[in-house]
Amino acid sequence: MDGKYGVLVVDDSAFMRKTISTLIEASPDFFVIGKARNGLDAIEKVKQLKPSIVTLDIEMxxxxxxxxxxxxxxxxxxxxVMLSNGADSTLEAFELGAVDFVIKEVLVNNTSSEVLDDFYQRLLVAASAKLPVLIQKEEVVPDKKVHTEDMIEMSKELLFIGTSTGGPSALQTILTKFPSDFHLPIVVVQHMPPGFTKPLADRFDSLCQLKVKEAEHNEILKPGTIYIAPAGYRQQLIKMKETYIK
Incomplete structure (x- = not known):
């Protein structure tokens, strides 16, 4: 137990539990405090072992x-930290309070230094994360109206938000606070695998007071809309007579 943070590994596959545990203990920052074979087992072991982090499989x-x-x-x-291969279930996990996620198939099949470093960084961020307040659809409107003048100077033309590890849960907290009369376009760049950004935009659209969509090639950025930059592409903003994204 040389690591700083104890991790509970939850997976119904004995092979996966062993594989993920081996990857975790290859880092000096972590040790496996326990393993759970299903959700019920995980709940009991969280109570008993009090891990710093839980890696949780979705399909069990x-x-x-x-x-x-x-x-x-x-x-x-x-x-x-969820271990997942699907966008919809992963995004639902953020609504329930997950801090981050890792693509399980990539983690266990591609143990390159880049993939492992990304995994360890996500675990480190999770270990020190402040657990998010769960947001229900009926709670989206703040109790006290937030005026756009108080959020950003009126002279600005664009609000840009960039996030990486731990970003989706933070974005859910931030984006739902913008009022319906916010006067600027908002561009969000979130480090995610291809195929995840459109479901992310669709889910945020159901939670936010502003319209949220995945940005499209050569799209004109309109005030009061949140644009999620698509994964797998380089984004470039061009200022002409109006503001474009390509």
Whole structure:
């Protein structure tokens, strides 16, 4: 137990539990405090072992990852990094309180230094993360109206937000606070795998007071709209007579 942070590894596959545990313990910052074979086992071991971080598989019998996550956040909140291959379930996990996610298939099949460094960085951020306040659709409107003048100087033409590790949960907190009369276009660049940014935009659109969409090639940026930059492409903003994204 030389590492600083104890990790509970949750997966219904014994092979995956061993593989993920081996990767975690290859870093001097972590040690595996325990392993759980399903969601019910995970809930009990979080109570007993009090891990710094939980890596949680989504697809499991008895109690799947999302159900397990919901119970953990209600009963014993702990930083959770989801191991997932699907965008929809991953984004739902952020709504339930997950701090971050890792593409499971990439992690176990491509143990390059780049992939491992990214995994360890996400675990480090999760270990020190302040657990997000769960946001329900009916709670989106702030109790006290936030005036656009108080959020940003009126002379500005564009608001740009860049996030990486731990970003989606932070974005959910930030973007839902913008009022419906916000006067600038907002561009968000979030480090995500291809195929995840459109579902992310669609989910935020259902939560935010502003319209949220994935940005398209040569699209004119309109005030009061949040644009999620598509993954897998280089983005460039060009100022002409109007503002464009390409």
């Amino acid at each position: 019998p008895e109690l799947d990852g999302l159900q397990t996550l919901g119970r953990l956040m209600n009963e014993n909140p702990v930083p959770v």
